[in-house]
Amino acid sequence: MTCDEYQEQVSQYIDGELDDKDSGTLFRHLSTCGECRSFLRSTLELRSKIHDEMLMERELQAQATQPSSFTTSFTLPLVALLVAFFLFLGVSQLSSPYQSDYHEMQQWEGQALQQTGNSVSQ
Amino acid sequence: MQPSSDEQLVVRLKAGDAEAFGELYERYRPRVYRFAFKLLRDGDQAEDIVQETFLKAQRSIHTLHQNHSLVSWLLSITRNEVYGQLRKTRSNGQVDVEDVWDTETPLDEVLGTETVVIVQNMIAQLKPGYREVILLREYEHLSYADIARVTQDTESAVKARLFKARKALVKKLKPYFGEQS
Numbered sequence: 001m002t003c004d005e006y007q008e009q010v011s012q013y014i015d016g017e018l019d020d021k022d023s024g025t026l027f028r029h030l031s032t033c034g035e036c037r038s039f040l041r042s043t044l045e046l047r048s049k050i051h052d053e054m055l056m057e058r059e060l061q062a063q064a065t066q067p068s069s070f071t072t073s074f075t076l077p078l079v080a081l082l083v084a085f086f087l088f089l090g091v092s093q094l095s096s097p098y099q100s101d102y103h104e105m106q107q108w109e110g111q112a113l114q115q116t117g118n119s120v121s122q
Numbered sequence: 123m124q125p126s127s128d129e130q131l132v133v134r135l136k137a138g139d140a141e142a143f144g145e146l147y148e149r150y151r152p153r154v155y156r157f158a159f160k161l162l163r164d165g166d167q168a169e170d171i172v173q174e175t176f177l178k179a180q181r182s183i184h185t186l187h188q189n190h191s192l193v194s195w196l197l198s199i200t201r202n203e204v205y206g207q208l209r210k211t212r213s214n215g216q217v218d219v220e221d222v223w224d225t226e227t228p229l230d231e232v233l234g235t236e237t238v239v240i241v242q243n244m245i246a247q248l249k250p251g252y253r254e255v256i257l258l259r260e261y262e263h264l265s266y267a268d269i270a271r272v273t274q275d276t277e278s279a280v281k282a283r284l285f286k287a288r289k290a291l292v293k294k295l296k297p298y299f300g301e302q303s
Contacts, residue, residue: 007285007289008281008282008285011281011284011285011288011289012281012285015259015266015284017265017266017281039289039292042292042295042296042299043288043292045299046241046288046291046292046295046299047260049237049238049241050241050245050260050261052238053238053241053242054261056238057156061152
């Protein structure tokens with residue numbers, strides 16, 4: 001077999017389309033032939049670069065489907081602020097009955113003190 | 123709801139389930155677009171091919187045999203559409219040409235400095251017949267049998283074309299690869 005034929009087998013080997021018997025013969029040849037070894041390395045490197053490109057493509061697609069960093073950085077604090085505001089409003093409303101009781105109690109205390117003062121002076 | 127497997131999807135498609143066509147589109151649109159775009163190198167034309175592919179798929183779903191994969195069937199429709207487009211716009215849309223490189227894009231025109239970009243550009247400069255086998259194998263991970271179905275060729279022809287394309291690419295790209303002995 002010529003190196004060109006072995007290199008065609010390298011191409012099939014990396015695709016998982018070469019049977020075990022032919023793979024054995026190929027590896028015996030690769031152990032003695034630098035040119036075919038170099039072809040195997042370069043073909044694997046080509047595949048790895050294509051793989052890198054696909055990863056880059058996927059990242060770009062993922063970025064395109066996500067909201068932009070401006071939107072994220074602007075909307076998230078705004079939402080947090082609104083949530084905090086409504087929480088505060090809710091807490092204020094919840095606490096308001098107690099506050100009115102407190103005012104009533106203050107008024108009652110004032111009146112009581114006034115009455116006590118009046119009775120002492122009399 | 124669990125997404126349908128391809129087999130379940132085909133059953134629903136053949137029953138004329140309109141929802142299933144929507145699922146088919148969502149699932150395979152990116153792959154159909156990528157294949158068309160990388161063969162044509164034109165985003166607008168690739169978009170047209172995507173629409174045409176899914177319309178044809180809907181009309182001819184009954185021609186999909188049970189033992190054929192859905193993706194290779196879709197890509198074979200895409201390929202036919204792309205070649206139809208190439209025949210309209212280019213002189214060398216044929217696959218049976220000896221030279222691996224496309225003469226319509228000069229080889230010196232290698233854009234970018236990153237190896238990944240250079241590889242992408244080199245693949246784009248292969249003749250469509252060689253480019254398609256690289257795309258179907260490296261990007262779509264189709265078996266030789268499925269590539270042969272898509273390209274309407276024999277497995278041995280696919281094997282030979284893949285080897286020829288890889289050899290040409292490796293030769294051009296060697297200066298950009300880290301060479302070890």
